[in-house]
Amino acid sequence: MKNQLTIGLFGFGCVGTGLYEVLNKTxxxxxxxxxxxxxxxxxxxIIDSSYFSTDSNRILQDDEINVVVxxxxxxxxxxxxxxxxxxxxxxxxxxxxxxxxxxxxELVSLAKENNVSFLYEASVGGSIPIIRNLEEYYNNDSLSNxxxxxxxxxxxILTKTAEGESFDEALKNAQDLGFAELDxxxxxxxxxxxxxxxxxxxxxxxxxxxxxxxxxxxxxQLKDWxxxxxxxxGLKIKLLAFGTRINNQxxxxxxxxxxxxxxxxxxxxxxxxxxxxxxxxxxxxxFLGKGAGSHPTASAVLSDISALxxxxxxxxxxxxxxxxxSFDSDYSLKVYLSATSQEKxxxxxxxxxxxxxxxxxxxxxxxxxxxxxxxxxxxxxxxDYFLAVIPDSIQLTKNTDISTExxxxxIEELS
Ligand SMILES: NC(=O)c1ccc[n+]([C@@H]2O[C@H](COP(=O)([O-])OP(=O)(O)OC[C@H]3O[C@@H](n4cnc5c(N)ncnc54)[C@H](OP(=O)(O)O)[C@@H]3O)[C@@H](O)[C@H]2O)c1
Numbered sequence: 001m002k003n004q005l006t007i008g009l010f011g012f013g014c015v016g017t018g019l020y021e022v023l024n025k026t027x028x029x030x031x032x033x034x035x036x037x038x039x040x041x042x043x044x045x046i047i048d049s050s051y052f053s054t055d056s057n058r059i060l061q062d063d064e065i066n067v068v069v070x071x072x073x074x075x076x077x078x079x080x081x082x083x084x085x086x087x088x089x090x091x092x093x094x095x096x097x098x099x100x101x102x103x104x105x106e107l108v109s110l111a112k113e114n115n116v117s118f119l120y121e122a123s124v125g126g127s128i129p130i131i132r133n134l135e136e137y138y139n140n141d142s143l144s145n146x147x148x149x150x151x152x153x154x155x156x157i158l159t160k161t162a163e164g165e166s167f168d169e170a171l172k173n174a175q176d177l178g179f180a181e182l183d184x185x186x187x188x189x190x191x192x193x194x195x196x197x198x199x200x201x202x203x204x205x206x207x208x209x210x211x212x213x214x215x216x217x218x219x220x221q222l223k224d225w226x227x228x229x230x231x232x233x234g235l236k237i238k239l240l241a242f243g244t245r246i247n248n249q250x251x252x253x254x255x256x257x258x259x260x261x262x263x264x265x266x267x268x269x270x271x272x273x274x275x276x277x278x279x280x281x282x283x284x285x286x287f288l289g290k291g292a293g294s295h296p297t298a299s300a301v302l303s304d305i306s307a308l309x310x311x312x313x314x315x316x317x318x319x320x321x322x323x324x325x326s327f328d329s330d331y332s333l334k335v336y337l338s339a340t341s342q343e344k345x346x347x348x349x350x351x352x353x354x355x356x357x358x359x360x361x362x363x364x365x366x367x368x369x370x371x372x373x374x375x376x377x378x379x380x381x382x383x384d385y386f387l388a389v390i391p392d393s394i395q396l397t398k399n400t401d402i403s404t405e406x407x408x409x410x411i412e413e414l415s
Pocket of ligand 1: 010011012013014015016037038039040041043070071072073074077095096097122123126291292293294297
């Protein structure tokens with residue numbers, strides 16, 4: 001039996017307006033928006049002003065409203081809205097990855113205590129249906145890897161730098177087109193991708209991590225010579241959120257990767273997102289779609305609302321193994337590291353060097369570096385350097401055979 005859904009909507013910007021439009025074009029869904037709370041009543045809206053107020057209680061204290069859809073751009077205000085709504089026994093749908101990454105356990109507990117659902121498909125990968133697939137489709141398949149391009153702004157910038165634009169030009173164009181915020185820190189320094197990775201790790205491996213524990217390095221320090229190096233070698237630089245499970249260890253980080261043309265992310269361009277899931281039985285599967293935008297993002301919100309008709313809630317089934325898992329920072333990686341001088345380059349200690357170049361404007365090195373060495377620098381604020389990870393190069397420092405370890409844990413988990 002389908003539930004009748006009466007929605008209170010917070011936010012009527014890019015995604016909120018998109019939700020109103022897609023709901024209007026959806027005939028099968030028994031859902032209607034009763035009231036919309038926004039910040040600035042003087043703004044012109046595409047629908048009648050009687051829908052709007054700035055008073056949260058018009059939604060939160062209305063017993064007829066059984067679903068709160070939170071689509072605002074302020075994660076602190078969103079925390080108050082979402083927690084109050086859950087306590088009031090209302091289902092909540094949100095797209096706010098920062099809010100959720102910071103408060104996941106608390107919000108999940110609140111939803112459980114109040115016997116309501118808290119859904120957030122749109123918070124990772126925009127239109128890509130990844131969270132519910134991780135929850136439901138891979139229920140009986142054991143995941144070993146999840147990685148992806150989960151930030152459309154940086155992917156747009158990297159598409160342009162690969163074509164020869166400088167980072168600054170590409171960022172300015174992204175801002176002019178509305179893809180990037182005036183303060184682009186969250187996107188270009190990899191914070192936005194990290195919030196999404198925290199959610200992916202939870203649903204892929206059942207692992208909760210504090211977002212502070214995850215290394216996020218973005219693309220702010222990318223130089224023309226790095227983009228040129230990649231172009232000349234037939235490679236591309238992409239910002240990837242990366243997570244892997246090796247036995248009971250989880251490794252996860254956000255960093256630029258320098259990838260060959262057979263890598264899944266090579267042809268994922270502009271604002272598109274892509275996530276690859278690797279599991280024991282299904283092997284590698286690629287999810288590709290628009291990671292942002294009004295209607296694509298609203299489509300994921302719509303799907304959550306639709307799921308509420310049937311009382312859907314995430315069960316966090318994989319979390320039952322959580323107590324055995326720990327976050328591992330004891331690993332090494334193969335990287336490309338460029339620096340504005342040989343002297344600067346020599347300040348970073350490599351375990352092995354595979355290739356070096358010393359030039360007048362810059363120098364670079366390719367080789368193996370420990371995460372311990374990486375963690376000594378605040379790379380987002382180190383303008384003399386640019387670092388990119390070479391894929392599939394992680395070695396746990398304990399010198400384990402990763403492929404054997406992975407199969408062992410997967411088989412053990414399923415037996
Ligand atoms: N845009 C995307 O493509 C995209 C993709 C994935 C996820 N998301 C997430 O979706 C959410 C909404 O993003 P958006 O792009 O739609 O943002 P947006 O276009 O900037 O719109 C934000 C809306 O929130 C309202 N608002 C701000 N503070 C408020 C408060 N305290 N109380 C009530 N309303 C408030 C604003 O009101 P006024 O209209 O009065 O200013 C505006 O309507 C964010 O969490 C974002 O991270 C967005």
